[in-house]
Amino acid sequence: LESMKILPSGAGCIPHLNAVILGESLATEENDYVLPSEQFASQANVQSPEQYLKMYKRSIEDPAGFWSEIASEFYWKQKWGDQVCKENFDVRKGNINIEWFKGGITNICYNCLDRNVEAGLGDKVAFYWEGNELGVDATLTYTQLLHQVCQVANYLKDIGVKKGDAVIIYLPMLMELPITMLACARIGAVHSVVFAGFSSESLSQRIIDCKPKVVITCNAVKRGSKVIYLKDIVDTAIKDSTQNGVSIDVCLAYDNASALKREDTKWTEGRDIWWQDVVPRYPTTCPVEWLDAEDPLFLLYTSGSTGKPKGVVHTTGGYMVYTATTFKYAFDYKPSDIYWCTADCGWITGHSYVTYGPILNGATVVLYEGAPNYPDAGRSWNIVDKYKVSIFYTAPTLVRSLMRDGDEHVTRYSRKSLRVLGSVGEPINPSAWRWFYNVIGDSRCPISDTWWQTETGGFMITPLPGAWPQKPGSATCPFFGVQPVIVDENGVEIEGECSGYLCVKSSWPGAFRTLYGDHERYETTYFKPFAGYYFSGDGCSRDKDGYYWLTGRVDDVINVSGHRIGTAEVESALVSHPKCAEAAVVGVEHEVKGQSIYAFVTLVDGVPYSEELRKDLVLTVRKQIGAFAAPDKIHWAPGLPKTRSGKIMRRILRKIASRQLDELGDTSTLAEPNVVNQLIELADS
Numbered sequence: 001l002e003s004m005k006i007l008p009s010g011a012g013c014i015p016h017l018n019a020v021i022l023g024e025s026l027a028t029e030e031n032d033y034v035l036p037s038e039q040f041a042s043q044a045n046v047q048s049p050e051q052y053l054k055m056y057k058r059s060i061e062d063p064a065g066f067w068s069e070i071a072s073e074f075y076w077k078q079k080w081g082d083q084v085c086k087e088n089f090d091v092r093k094g095n096i097n098i099e100w101f102k103g104g105i106t107n108i109c110y111n112c113l114d115r116n117v118e119a120g121l122g123d124k125v126a127f128y129w130e131g132n133e134l135g136v137d138a139t140l141t142y143t144q145l146l147h148q149v150c151q152v153a154n155y156l157k158d159i160g161v162k163k164g165d166a167v168i169i170y171l172p173m174l175m176e177l178p179i180t181m182l183a184c185a186r187i188g189a190v191h192s193v194v195f196a197g198f199s200s201e202s203l204s205q206r207i208i209d210c211k212p213k214v215v216i217t218c219n220a221v222k223r224g225s226k227v228i229y230l231k232d233i234v235d236t237a238i239k240d241s242t243q244n245g246v247s248i249d250v251c252l253a254y255d256n257a258s259a260l261k262r263e264d265t266k267w268t269e270g271r272d273i274w275w276q277d278v279v280p281r282y283p284t285t286c287p288v289e290w291l292d293a294e295d296p297l298f299l300l301y302t303s304g305s306t307g308k309p310k311g312v313v314h315t316t317g318g319y320m321v322y323t324a325t326t327f328k329y330a331f332d333y334k335p336s337d338i339y340w341c342t343a344d345c346g347w348i349t350g351h352s353y354v355t356y357g358p359i360l361n362g363a364t365v366v367l368y369e370g371a372p373n374y375p376d377a378g379r380s381w382n383i384v385d386k387y388k389v390s391i392f393y394t395a396p397t398l399v400r401s402l403m404r405d406g407d408e409h410v411t412r413y414s415r416k417s418l419r420v421l422g423s424v425g426e427p428i429n430p431s432a433w434r435w436f437y438n439v440i441g442d443s444r445c446p447i448s449d450t451w452w453q454t455e456t457g458g459f460m461i462t463p464l465p466g467a468w469p470q471k472p473g474s475a476t477c478p479f480f481g482v483q484p485v486i487v488d489e490n491g492v493e494i495e496g497e498c499s500g501y502l503c504v505k506s507s508w509p510g511a512f513r514t515l516y517g518d519h520e521r522y523e524t525t526y527f528k529p530f531a532g533y534y535f536s537g538d539g540c541s542r543d544k545d546g547y548y549w550l551t552g553r554v555d556d557v558i559n560v561s562g563h564r565i566g567t568a569e570v571e572s573a574l575v576s577h578p579k580c581a582e583a584a585v586v587g588v589e590h591e592v593k594g595q596s597i598y599a600f601v602t603l604v605d606g607v608p609y610s611e612e613l614r615k616d617l618v619l620t621v622r623k624q625i626g627a628f629a630a631p632d633k634i635h636w637a638p639g640l641p642k643t644r645s646g647k648i649m650r651r652i653l654r655k656i657a658s659r660q661l662d663e664l665g666d667t668s669t670l671a672e673p674n675v676v677n678q679l680i681e682l683a684d685s
């Protein structure tokens, strides 16, 4: 452990700041070392702090050499030019620009499938698919996957989808979802997966923004005991986008007969086509479209602090190298592993660590269609035992909800196949970490608490299991090539033990390159707040050993069950209700979800507040964004606390929302200090 102290951030001390962000407990938490067993360490891909540090040091001092060696393990039709990485990371020196392996010609689908089949993995299982209902399952080998991907690719080409065209995918966790992603990648089409929990309005907003050639969906899906009629949502979205000038010629719908009968599905002749009627007719081979490393691979919309979702753009070569490498090291991946990530492909986790990262490594991946607690709270362990899952990657919210359901749902399953656990989406609180470690992993499996973002493409700060001690609640140390820095509010880098804003100093291969159609917003949001750095939007502390402790978003973004939601998006949904005059949304701590949405609303003059109106406001948010963004609490406010210049003081609202009424702080700058008392009185009514 001693050697860890030579991490780039080893020494120095600003302890009072730690206390502010982490509370008194850091002193004990930072000394809570959980050591990997010798048995684990001795078989690990990285076996000691020394080995990590040696590799890390090289990755920072010679990024070009480090990454091009790794990149050479993939197939490139043509090698990249002289410069492995070209970047401008500093707005003061001109436009932000990041390029990796420019001039290199490759295809990520080829590297995922053809390359692995040629290497002899053709008969290896690529996907085990587990349906919502017990006993419903399917399997695809690498060869079968390649064939199916080619069929979809050929179909897409046939309807005129070309390199650079956008394709929107609105599918649940069927195998057809990663199949379609890979098919797009094969022909150079830019996929944009929209999580199938988003509402029709969110979907149409994305359709209008990226103008896809085709929308791919299914008629319906069963999740738990509920049927969700996805095709109806798509129909409404397309109607809406058409009214806004973006029409869709083709809607390809997979017939998910177990959820809804074909004849009961609403149909628009001439536009809608059943997947099963066309895709199987196409040849099972399809030449790949060779792409430049910097050609776009996909667009994925994510929430920011203003209303409009941001289309995060990832490109081909760097993303490929980065997701594959992070997957291999952070999960200590071995070819014999069976890997299950509970994330949906509608989020970045499902892009990088359900589809691309694992498949590039030739891994066997479990896909689960259903809800984790259906038919009961033991379902996850039933799946782990059924497929002998060895790497299990999930979110703290699921861990906490299963923890609440009781150990007996876990202990009645063997789980002896498990060897590595992973966590993502939000900071994992030490008590949930302990339960995950002791109960799920039988105190035997290291936990990789991976910190990263839609924007980063892959893991940024993560344990390498076996390499060094973990600390429950800390994402530990930077991945190869990543230079995290903590800055103060003036953008000045702080060394050693400290707390502040988490930034990154230079680019890494998996970094996003722009926001779709809005490079200016890209620069303003991420590179202007602290010139010279990429700003993550997260607060963070670094302890005496150089371990990082993420403390949550510092911008107006709420993290509900690992889903990122902009307060502005929820506010704009609320004020679209004719009776709502103004809304202010904050996040409050929630035992299971991490944070929940708490909305203060003022009503149009003369409108009385009622239970009916409350329900209607919640429904408005569900309809405009999706069920996962529904506020848990609507707090009727006759007035909102504002400064004299009219700015809503969210700091005070957060305190009221979390009932920390003795911590309201200075309210003397308010235009009408009395509204605070009014709000407190109405808090629980």
Ligand code: WT7
Pocket (backbone or CB within 6 Å): 302, 348, 349, 423, 424, 425, 426, 427, 428, 449, 450, 451, 452, 453, 454, 455, 475, 536, 537, 538, 550, 551, 552, 553, 559, 562, 563, 564
């Ligand atoms: C935000 C990114 C990256 C996949 C899932 C979410 C939070 C994510 C962790 C972690 C602490 C985490 C951050 C980040 N976050 N992982 N291990 N520890 N916080 O992706 O929707 O882009 O959200 O999730 O606040 O900024 P995303």
